[in-house]
Amino acid sequence: xxxxxxxxxxxxxxxxxxxxxxxxxxxxxxxxxxxxxxxxxxxxxxxxxxxxxxxxxxxxxxxxxxxxxxxxxxxxxxxxxxxxxxxxxxxxxxxxxxxxxxxxxxxxxxxxxxxxxxxxxxxxxxxxxxxxxxxxxxxxxxxxxxxxxxxxxxxxxxxxxxxxxxxxxxx
Numbered sequence: 078x079x080x081x082x083x084x085x086x087x088x089x090x091x092x093x094x095x096x097x098x099x100x101x102x103x104x105x106x107x108x109x110x111x112x113x114x115x116x117x118x119x120x121x122x123x124x125x126x127x128x129x130x131x132x133x134x135x136x137x138x139x140x141x142x143x144x145x146x147x148x149x150x151x152x153x154x155x156x157x158x159x160x161x162x163x164x165x166x167x168x169x170x171x172x173x174x175x176x177x178x179x180x181x182x183x184x185x186x187x188x189x190x191x192x193x194x195x196x197x198x199x200x201x202x203x204x205x206x207x208x209x210x211x212x213x214x215x216x217x218x219x220x221x222x223x224x225x226x227x228x229x230x231x232x233x234x235x236x237x238x239x240x241x242x243x244x245x246x247x248x
Contacts, residue, residue: 079177079190081238087230088186102185103141104227106150109178109191110137111222115215116174116198119167124160130175133157140182147182154179154187170198189234192219193242200245216248 089095090102113134120130136153139145154176161172177190196212196219203211223231235246 079193079238079242080186081241085186085234085237088188088234090185097185101227101230102181104224105185105188105231106137106141106178106181108219108223108227108231109181109188110134110141112192112195112219113137113171113174113178115218116167116171116195118171119198119202120160120164120171120175123164123168124172127160129153129160130157130172133175133179137178137181140179150179150182154183167198167202170194170201174198186234188231189238189242189246192216192235193245195219196245197243212245213248216246220248 086095086097088097088105090097090099113130117130117134120127133150133153133156136145136150140147140150156176157172157179158176161169161176164172171194174191174194177187177194181187181191196215199215200208200212220228220232235242239246
């Protein structure tokens, strides 16, 4: 579970009673897609003929550009997570990252799911004695990709939900 019991209104769209504007929601989806794209190779090395995670990342970006509906992006996310279920290790985590990126269109708070699963993918791919350091490097890379408009929101969200995200944001 990556959600805290209390919903953050900053990650709820204004249409649903929160304060999140569409432009920032789109930035969250694009950042989540970047996080997932960064580790997609772990999935594609194991499942080169399965395009569901890649398609989910593409659909997240398409939704942010206004080219597809939220429902289409969310469905692609579900398919990517379906691709993860039979796998283990870095490939599984990478597919989950892609799925989480696509469902940001539905619930903005999934942005941390994409980032957390990407960190878990990097950790799973690293040698056992290098996993924590590899995860920290990935976390720092992700933070460097954050657009200024959403940087403080995401960093605060990481602090607030770190325990629900397997403490991967301790970097």
